[in-house]
Amino acid sequence: xxxxxxxxxxxxxxxxxxxxxxxxxxxxxxxxxxxxxxxxxxxxxxxxxxxxxxxxxxxxxxxxxxxxxxxxxxxxxxxxxxxxxxxxxxxxxxxxxxxxxxxxxxxxxxxxxxxxxxxxxxxxxxxxxxxxxxxxxxxxxxxxxxxxxxxxxxxxxxxxxxxxxxxxxxxxxxxxxxxxxxxxxxxxxxxxxxxxxxxxxxxxxxxxxxxxxxxxxxxxxxxxxxxxxxxxxxxxxxxxxxxxxxxxxxxxxxxxxxxxxxxxxxxxxxxxxxxxxxxxx
Numbered sequence: 001x002x003x004x005x006x007x008x009x010x011x012x013x014x015x016x017x018x019x020x021x022x023x024x025x026x027x028x029x030x031x032x033x034x035x036x037x038x039x040x041x042x043x044x045x046x047x048x049x050x051x052x053x054x055x056x057x058x059x060x061x062x063x064x065x066x067x068x069x070x071x072x073x074x075x076x077x078x079x080x081x082x083x084x085x086x087x088x089x090x091x092x093x094x095x096x097x098x099x100x101x102x103x104x105x106x107x108x109x110x111x112x113x114x115x116x117x118x119x120x121x122x123x124x125x126x127x128x129x130x131x132x133x134x135x136x137x138x139x140x141x142x143x144x145x146x147x148x149x150x151x152x153x154x155x156x157x158x159x160x161x162x163x164x165x166x167x168x169x170x171x172x173x174x175x176x177x178x179x180x181x182x183x184x185x186x187x188x189x190x191x192x193x194x195x196x197x198x199x200x201x202x203x204x205x206x207x208x209x210x211x212x213x214x215x216x217x218x219x220x221x222x223x224x225x226x227x228x229x230x231x232x233x234x235x236x237x238x239x240x241x242x243x244x245x246x247x248x249x250x251x252x253x254x255x256x257x258x259x260x261x262x263x264x265x266x267x268x269x270x271x272x273x274x275x276x277x278x279x280x281x
Contacts, residue, residue, distance in 0.1 A: 004040075004074040007081070011038070022048065022149060027086060033067045035086040040072075044080040047149065052082060054126060054148040062117050062144050089139025092202070096133055102202040104235040108271055110202060111244075113143040114195040115267065119260035122188045125154040129186075131194035132173040133201070154187065171219040172210035173197050176251055179220055189253040192263055196248025196256075200228060208249070224251060240270035 008014055011028040017037075018025040026038040041048045056066045064085040071078050102110060114131070121128060129150045137144040150168035167181035175193035177185035201207050208228035213219040228249055230242050244266050250256045257263035 001078065002072050004072045004079070007072045011036075014038070030067070030083060033083065033085070035088065036067065037064070037082075037084045037086045039082040039084065040074055041080040041082075044071075044078070048080060050151065050153070051148040052080075054151055054153070055082075055084070060117065060120055060145075062113065062120075062142070064144060064146065087137045087139050087144045089137040089142075089144065091134060092136040092138055092198070093133035095138070096201065096205065099205065101205055102199075104203075104233050104241065104274060104276075107199055107203050107233070108241060108267065108274070109141070110138075110143060111195065111199045112264065112267060114145075114199070115192075115260045115264050117143075117145055118188055118191045118195065119264070121191065122260055127152045127154065127186060127188055128191050128194075129168060129174070129178060130170055131191055131198060132170050133198060136198070152186065171216050172207045172213075172223070174223070175253070176224050177253060179223075185253055187253070188259060189256045192248050192256050192260065193250070196245050200245050200249065203233060204231065235274050235276040236270075237275050238273045240273045241267075244270050 011030060014026050014028040016024060017027050021042075023039050023041045026040075028036055028038050030036045052066070052069055055063060056069070064087055066082055066084050068083040070081055072081055073079065118128075126148075128145065128148065129152055130147055131145065135146045137146065165181065167178055167183075167186075169179040171179070173194045175190040178190045178193075197207065197209070209223045209226060210219045213222055228246065230239065230246060232239070233242060236242055244263070247266070248256055248263065257266060
């Protein structure tokens, strides 16, 4: 098995760009694939393998392609690696941190791409469970979704213990049924909740549940109790778009659109009422 130093020698411009609890991520230039992302998993387990399987087999045009997988020796241990397409765009979180906001037409286009992605997930019985600005890259208006690290495949054994009090989630973006680990209630409507929150944040500049919260637990409590404030978006004269976002962010799955197709139909109806897409001042 190759040592990571040998593996590294086949690449150029190797630069660490992220490090988390499960993996370290580098950007690099590959002699055959060009600009790539290299992910090294600290341990090979069922969850990391599931992430690879979903990404490699999905065929989604809004998910970076996986070029190669294998194992190397890294810091003395056998380590799983992925070489993945690097998308030439910008992480949505960085745009928000600069204070950029979507105007109505941008928000509608973003939401439509997100719903089409969720529709593709539904066709493969996958729930992403971690749609958030850090996992979204925008490149020339096209939206890419990253990181299937906590994705769930419906109909196969869950990787989260049934007796666990809290399920895998990112506070502020996860639906109540997800972080409460109510497995029988978790389906694509959890992803609809998340894309609704992200779209709301892109319009307002604020996450409706984490803004002002003092702790992780406080965010979860707010998610279960606070109804995001509706506000007037220039061009959304009948507030149909804001009404759709409110529905997507419903506390209970039954109060959200039943699936991505229904949400897309509602979005189409809302867009027919738009009068302009002027920037929110």
